[in-house]
Amino acid sequence: MFRPLPFFVGLRYTRAKRRNHFISFISLISMLGLTLGVLVMILVLSVMNGFDRELRTRILGMVPHASINGYQPIEDWRSLADQLEQHPQVVGAAPFIQMQGMLTHNGVVAPVLASGIDPEAEQRVSIIGEHMQSGTLEALREGEFGIIIGELIARRFNVQPGDKLTFVMPEASVTPAGVFPRLKRFHVVGVFKVGAELDGSLAMVHVADAARLSRWQPGQVQGVRLQLEDLFQAPQVAWDLVTRLPGDYYAQDWTRSHGNLFAAIRMEKTMIGLLLLLIIAVAAFNIISTLVMVVTDKKADIAILRTLGASPGTIMGIFMVQGSVIGVVGTIAGGVLGVLAALNVSAMVAGLERLLGTQFLSSDVYFISYLPSQLIWTDVIIICGTALGMSFLATLYPAWRASRTEPAEALRYD
Structure with missing residues (x-):
């Protein structure tokens, strides 16, 4: 050869x-x-x-790709969601109310972002339903003040479904006996685990219960969160949507919260x-x-x-x-x-x-x-x-x- x-x-x-x-x-x-x-x-x-x-x-599957927020509580979020879903990039829309506060149990305190959600609509914009360790999203029912917490929070408080937690809001109530923080007792109905920092900082309640705690009227929400076809188009899509909508709204997207x-x-x-x-x-x-x-x-x-x-x-x-x-x-x-x-x-x-x-x-x-x-x-x-x-x-x-x-x-x- x-x-x-x-x-x-x-x-x-x-x-x-x-x-x-x-x-x-x-x-x-x-x-x-x-x-x-x-x-x-x-x-x-x-x-x-x-x-x-x-x-x-995981992270961007739990947080909204984009959200349309109102300067005032939004009255009819369903009609707003229908308008938003007409955009070709929007694959899902769900209402939300966010509340900063602290959870406490047996003397243990942890900061938390409590997100008021609609259990049925949330599954169109979030992967939370796929990562439930115990309980389901449907266990959140209006008026029952149930709460779903992350695995790290459950481990820190040593609680499980059925136990009680106290949510402390950063507001004060003036009574004849003095000034006291606003408190609300919740019972745990589920625990999720996505294997990320959100397991220790995020909790979910029913959107109607969140509205009641925020002293809003029934049906009012803070905004509508969106799931997009291409998450990298979030800034452009959010701006395009908010400029087309009649009314006073502003847009946010994941690049501001987790883009770093x-x-x-x-x-x-x-x-x-x-x-x-x-x-x-x-x-x-x-x-x-x-x-x-x-x-x-x-x-x-x-x-x-x-x-x-x-x-x-x-x-x-x-x-x-x-x-x-x-x-x-x-x-x-x-x-x-x-x-x-x-x-x-x-x-x-x-x-x-x-x-x-x-x-x-x-x-x-x-x-x-x-x-x-x-x-x-x-x-x-x-x-x-x-x-x-x-x-x-x-x-x-x-x-x-x-x-x-x-x-x-x-x-x-x-």
Whole structure:
């Protein structure tokens, strides 16, 4: 079978045991460095993609993509919702009333955002129904003052469905006995868990009960929250809707409340990718030092090949093949190991947490309580392609030096 001379000799040099074991060691280090760089870059970018995905599906699945709010309580939210749902980007609408306050139980106090919802309409704009640990949204009934809390709140208060909690509103009531905060007893009807910071800061009550606590008329709401087809169009869609509506309304969207998290993840992914790219660059440019030493060690062989008729281009091709083999093997090994690590890192970290009896990502500190990972094959192709490109470029200078070797000069002392 015909094989071009550069490939034949280059591959032979790669497989051969060199007299200089230090050169073999440097070659191995270059290959391992490239493998490690590709592996780590695929793994880290997959984790960043996982955080990005969880932000979209969990955090932004619980908070409204956009909301239309009234400066005064909205009387007929159903007709407003019907108008909003005529927009092609709007896939669901539901009323809400938000109340800041504190929950207390047996002397334990925690701040909370209580959101008044309509249980039937809420399922069109939120994923809360899919993450109920106990109870259901339908358990929220008008006039019964039930409350659904997050798993972290339930754990902090050590309560379960059927227990009582006291909601303290940031308002005071003046009585003949003095000034007292406004209090209301709720009974727990459900517990949800989305694995994010919302488990410790969000509670839900019936929208009619929230209106009564806010001293509004029955049927009045604060605004209508929207689920959009494309959440990244939220600012434009919200502005378009509020300018078309008759009446006095203002719009809000998720980029104001949680956009900083999304922007931070995007920026961190870019910066970490650039930093990890330097690891690949260092490993790739180690090939230069390896090939320079190989060229010095093989001067006599190069001279003999030149005297036998090998052209400078052939000599250059030999050492380019040898350096490229190091790059290809290191990149393929790193790519395979990186893909395997990215696909299994969530399970491995969860197993390590169980083994050590600790939690690395606590919901009290981080907005997601586990390590997510999402492998995107485009990232893998770009990383491996970049590594191969750097490896190929690293072979050019040593191979060019080898092609400039003069046979008479190299064989003078041999």
